[in-house]
Amino acid sequence: MTRECNLAGGINLGQGICDLPTPPEVLDEASKAVLADKSVYSKYEGIDELREALADKLHTHNKLDVDPDSDIVVTVGSTGAFASTIQGLFNPGDELMVFEPYYGYHLNTMRVGGVKPNFVTLEPPNWEFSAEKLEAALTPKTRGIVVNTPTNPSGKVFTREEMNTIAWFCQKHDLIAITDEIYEYILYDGREHISLASLPGMYERTVTISGFSKTFSITGWRIGYAVAPPELSEAIGLVNDLFYVCAATPLQHGVARGMARLDPSYYAEMAADYEKKRDMFCAALTEAGLTPYVPAGAYYVLADISPLGCDTAREGAMKILEEAGVASVPGSAFYQSEAGESLTRFCYAKDWDTLEAAAERLSRLGG
Ligand SMILES: Cc1ncc(COP(=O)(O)O)c(C=O)c1O
Structure with missing residues (x-):
């Protein structure tokens, strides 16, 4: 088009x-990092300063208490986090549940990894689903579920009740949840953002993905991250290293320091x-x-x-x-x-x- x-x-x-x-504070800090010649590879999981800033933000905004040394991998956009998750945690022949309407990159990244989608259709106008629909889409090969909230393209924000249903379903069938929360700050009419990983029993089986493309209007900087317990984040980090080495070092500094300077x-x-x-x-x-x-x-x-x-x-x-x-x-x-x-x-x-x-x-x- x-x-x-x-x-x-x-x-x-x-x-x-x-x-x-882009917020001037973020631009300013990134420029300073470039001029200060922060030009070499970072650790594959990202600079300490950014992972620490993310752990603080995850505590206050997402209600998640995470260890910045073992549970966070800074990635090349949230797209890089999703690709590393698919390649790191799933095998060809595995299946993942996906709500439709879906975000095309999720589907295509799964396809590249040989992972088949099990579709669950959300019904307009409120883009609803039921536990029965989840059960109906499950197969013996289903290993996880992809949740995008707020959602591209429907604008759906999963309610707490719906999140509870997904959490119950994941635990019942021993599934991994991958949540794409890239629009986590863009909610309307007083709605609250709920991270699936913050629900009881979910942190250990959830990969929480987000990034700064949308929040800071820096889609071209390619700064995102994945958060998961070490059993999962280790494999995600290894693929991130193999595919991308690291996210752009000066831009990691720009985001970390920009976050610190921005007014809440x-x-x-x-x-x-x-x-x-x-x-x-x-x-x-x-x-x-x-x-x-x-x-x-x-x-x-x-x-x-x-x-x-x-x-x-x-x-x-x-x-x-x-x-x-x-x-x-x-x-x-x-x-x-x-x-x-x-x-x-x-x-x-x-x-x-x-x-x-x-x-x-x-x-x-x-x-
Ligand atoms: C649901 C969703 N996830 C991820 C992305 C891409 O995010 P990033 O720029 O962090 O890779 C987009 C961009 O349109 C999106 O809509």
Whole structure:
């Protein structure tokens, strides 16, 4: 869609690229680290300062008490953490449960590792599932479950009750949970972020993955991390070393020191800003006749495009691009079933001018 968007001179709300400004404190500390020539490889598990800062943050924000020396691996983005987890902990032929709509990288990384997905479909409008659905998707080869909260693309935030169900299910069937929490600071309407690993009996069987791409708008820096007990984190660290050696050393310093300097209000203000953007953009979608499934977190919205009368999601997304000049990602990218064919996903992590221009253009749909 990006190529088609460029050709059509459209506004690209397709890719999940967040082009908002990085906090100056983080930029300043990274620049200082580059100029101070922090240029050599770090330990494969990351610099001590960052792992210590992460342990503090995990204590206060995620309600996890972890040993920064043995339980944290700093990775090349959360994508690197997920890839290292799949390669380090699973074998070809293993199966992992995945909720759909899913994040494509999860699926493709599993495929590269020969790990088969067992899909559990979340039902709109609230993207719900039941314990029965989990049981129905389980096979004798299932070894774990992938949970992404807040979720790309649906914006779902798993409730405590749902997390309890997943925790119960994992313990009942001796499964490993992999949680992708990259949008952990972007929640709306007073919702709380719950880390699955913080529930009773879950730390020992959970790999908690997150990173700074979204929180600090530094998608190109590639700083993420995996948190798990030593029995799991050791294998993750070994793969991280083999694949990547380490995350960029000066940028690790930038993030660690930037975290220390940032005012704690930064995180809530960022979420509040996204919430205003969500409200404005969802109102524009409704106005344009494309019913949004209003997200509870993250910065994407799935919209129902059936009123456009197209046969496929791709056709629908192309129609929106041609008539309104706004690019989105066809819902089929997030589903193995037909369910995605009536959906398209917009990303609203854009500056206000761009988003307002996109909203104005959407009003031309069908005109
Ligand atoms: C669910 C999810 N996980 C991970 C990522 C990528 O994160 P990172 O830049 O830390 O690799 C994205 C980016 O779109 C995402 O949506």
